[in-house]
Amino acid sequence: MTTAVVRASRAMRRPARSRALRPWYRNGILVAGIVIVGLLVLVAVFAPLLSPYDPITQDLNHTLEAPGAHHWLGTDKYGRDVLTRLLYGARIDLRVGFLAVLIPFVVGSVLGALAGYFGGWFDAIVMRIVDVFFAFPFYVLVIVLVFVLGAGESSIYLAIAAVSWVSYAKIMRGELLVAKKQDWVVAARLGGMSHARVLMRHIGPNVLSQALIYAMSDIVMDIMAIVTLGYLGLGIAPPTPEWGSMILDGQEFITTQWAQATIPGLAVVLTSLGLSFLGDGLSDLLTPERRR
Amino acid sequence: MSEILDAPATDTAMVRVSALTKSYGGGASWLSRLGKGGPSTLKALDGVDLDLRPGEILALVGESGSGKSTLAKILVGSTTPTSGDVSYRGASAPSHRDRETSRRVQMVFQDPYSSLNPRLTVGRMLAELLLLHRIVPRREVRAESIRLLNLVGLEEEVLGAYPSQFSGGQRQRLAIARAIAVRPDVLIADEPVSALDVSVQATILELFTSLRAELGLSILFIAHNLAVVQHLSDRVAVMYLGRIVEVADTREIFARPRHPYTRALIDSIPRMREASVNDAFELDGEPPSPYHVPAGCRFHPRCALAGDACRATDPPLLQVGPAHLSACLKADELAAIPLPDPAQELP
Numbered sequence: 001m002t003t004a005v006v007r008a009s010r011a012m013r014r015p016a017r018s019r020a021l022r023p024w025y026r027n028g029i030l031v032a033g034i035v036i037v038g039l040l041v042l043v044a045v046f047a048p049l050l051s052p053y054d055p056i057t058q059d060l061n062h063t064l065e066a067p068g069a070h071h072w073l074g075t076d077k078y079g080r081d082v083l084t085r086l087l088y089g090a091r092i093d094l095r096v097g098f099l100a101v102l103i104p105f106v107v108g109s110v111l112g113a114l115a116g117y118f119g120g121w122f123d124a125i126v127m128r129i130v131d132v133f134f135a136f137p138f139y140v141l142v143i144v145l146v147f148v149l150g151a152g153e154s155s156i157y158l159a160i161a162a163v164s165w166v167s168y169a170k171i172m173r174g175e176l177l178v179a180k181k182q183d184w185v186v187a188a189r190l191g192g193m194s195h196a197r198v199l200m201r202h203i204g205p206n207v208l209s210q211a212l213i214y215a216m217s218d219i220v221m222d223i224m225a226i227v228t229l230g231y232l233g234l235g236i237a238p239p240t241p242e243w244g245s246m247i248l249d250g251q252e253f254i255t256t257q258w259a260q261a262t263i264p265g266l267a268v269v270l271t272s273l274g275l276s277f278l279g280d281g282l283s284d285l286l287t288p289e290r291r292r
Numbered sequence: 293m294s295e296i297l298d299a300p301a302t303d304t305a306m307v308r309v310s311a312l313t314k315s316y317g318g319g320a321s322w323l324s325r326l327g328k329g330g331p332s333t334l335k336a337l338d339g340v341d342l343d344l345r346p347g348e349i350l351a352l353v354g355e356s357g358s359g360k361s362t363l364a365k366i367l368v369g370s371t372t373p374t375s376g377d378v379s380y381r382g383a384s385a386p387s388h389r390d391r392e393t394s395r396r397v398q399m400v401f402q403d404p405y406s407s408l409n410p411r412l413t414v415g416r417m418l419a420e421l422l423l424l425h426r427i428v429p430r431r432e433v434r435a436e437s438i439r440l441l442n443l444v445g446l447e448e449e450v451l452g453a454y455p456s457q458f459s460g461g462q463r464q465r466l467a468i469a470r471a472i473a474v475r476p477d478v479l480i481a482d483e484p485v486s487a488l489d490v491s492v493q494a495t496i497l498e499l500f501t502s503l504r505a506e507l508g509l510s511i512l513f514i515a516h517n518l519a520v521v522q523h524l525s526d527r528v529a530v531m532y533l534g535r536i537v538e539v540a541d542t543r544e545i546f547a548r549p550r551h552p553y554t555r556a557l558i559d560s561i562p563r564m565r566e567a568s569v570n571d572a573f574e575l576d577g578e579p580p581s582p583y584h585v586p587a588g589c590r591f592h593p594r595c596a597l598a599g600d601a602c603r604a605t606d607p608p609l610l611q612v613g614p615a616h617l618s619a620c621l622k623a624d625e626l627a628a629i630p631l632p633d634p635a636q637e638l639p
Binding site: 187191192 | 368369390391392394399401402406407409410411424
């Protein structure tokens with residue numbers, strides 16, 4: 001090489017000590033989210049080990065007991081340990097929350113990405129369908145679908161999937177509309193790469209983070225939906241422990257045994273907080289290039 | 293040089309475009325037609341003829357909006373022309389290019405910050421292309437990547453780095469490395485230095501010169517001012533409102549510009565001496581909108597020499613000297629007006 005070309009790599013910038021590029025464990029929000037969600041998952045998994053009681057068996061001799069040494073959070077109107085039901089409830093609510101996000105995440109992201117990338121008639125059709133679903137309020141549609149499909153866990157998955165894929169489709173379509181104009185996408189095509197390869201290997205990793213971050217808040221939405229359905233009596237059928245139905249059961253004793261309705265409510269708040277932290281932390285971690 | 297010019301052009305051109313036009317917005321929606329009554333067709337290219345010869349650096353110069361980038365997009369196949377023909381080594385290029393045809397014509401983009409995938413390390417970026425086109429066997433990918441990096445003045449240690457860790461000039465080097473990785477014959481460089489610091493511009497320009505020498509690339513170098521290409525290019529083509537208005541060897545065009553627009557571009561190059569400043573050909577205002585290309589010569593509203601004939605006749609690109617084409621009715625008249633300080637133009 002001629003002397004004219006400077007040895008530019010000597011001057012390669014050191015990775016900046018910016019908010020986005022520091023190691024993940026230095027990101028306070030992300031760590032808080034991981035700790036909270038991690039604890040909740042552990043509690044749900046090890047519920048049978050953490051509590052000596054059964055969440056369903058009734059003990060009518062010890063109904064509506066105040067919090068004490070035997071029952072740390074008291075018992076409900078059937079004499080079941082509230083703490084135990086809370087722990088087991090985490091299993092149902094977290095499972096439904098995470099699983100209900102999977103289908104819409106995959107289906108919505110793929111449809112939105114294809115619509116945004118290729119445009120044309122496919123885009124038009126997908127986006128008109130999205131508009132139709134967007135026109136209905138979330139809960140109205142979910143409740144109608146659960147009514148039609150019948151109460152139960154699988155109906156809840158289907159109802160939530162049918163309603164919430166549209167958000168992923170919109171997010172991914174928008175991301176793709178921006179991404180496909182980028183020079184590096186044009187360059188990849190000039191490099192002789194197929195549309196499939198450009199979409200999967202080049203654009204995908206750059207835009208999926210947005211859908212992933214949204215998914216974190218969507219899990220919160222889904223858990224809220226399950227709790228709300230449970231509260232309305234449309235969710236998981238009793239006697240399965242579930243936070244929403246626990247709030248419903250507890251509210252008639254709100255003046256005497258306030259903890260019965262309040263504690264499951266706080267559990268929902270804590271879960272939402274943890275997932276929100278996780279989403280915020282992930283967005284810092286996954287989109288360092290946005291700060292340029 | 294002239295013997296090449298006089299030979300039948302079909303044999304010598306690496307890339308040739310003829311009568312190329314590109315219009316945008318012809319099929320506007322009924323809503324936009326309803327909104328405004330004016331013509332909705334933008335003629336980005338309006339009959340462009342140009343050839344790029346093997347191993348030369350051809351500069352394409354013109355103001356923003358003159359259609360330079362549109363021409364570049366058509367040449368690499370990312371846009372299809374409305375009419376006209378693009379041929380590659382004498383064979384007409386298909387509008388949908390396969391992997392092999394697209395490999396041969398590569399591009400370096402203007403903005404080095406958006407031309408590199410932020411999630412690919414340098415090594416993976418190069419390896420993917422080398423494997424996809426089977427440039428080298430898998431076990432030699434690393435060695436070949438290092439060779440490419442060395443060619444553009446970078447070293448082995450950048451293989452694991454992400455684009456965000458580089459400066460603008462270094463990114464442009466990486467973009468060039470990516471373009472030459474697939475061993476193209478032609479490199480289209482769309483204002484590759486205009487987004488860079490002046491101090492970095494010179495080193496990138498030198499890189500293009502050395503790549504041409506080492507790899508025998510034919511380079512179409514697009515720029516919006518003549519100063520950048522003066523010491524780089526073999527020939528210069530000047531573009532105005534979607535048409536080539538003058539083509540000549542670089543020395544020739546700087547010494548004897550035969551189109552008033554070229555003359556204006558030369559006069560607008562900043563100089564150190566007050567005495568050399570000449571504003572007789574200074575350009576006033578913006579170029580006319582490509583929606584409303586002026587009748588007659590498209591340059592006449594801004595031309596110091598414009599006469600009645602210029603308002604009536606659209607001048608074709610004609611031979612005005614050896615290896616010198618100009619689309620000006622007053623090319624001879626212009627030649628009689630001396631440059632302010634011609635000695636300064638020549639190295």
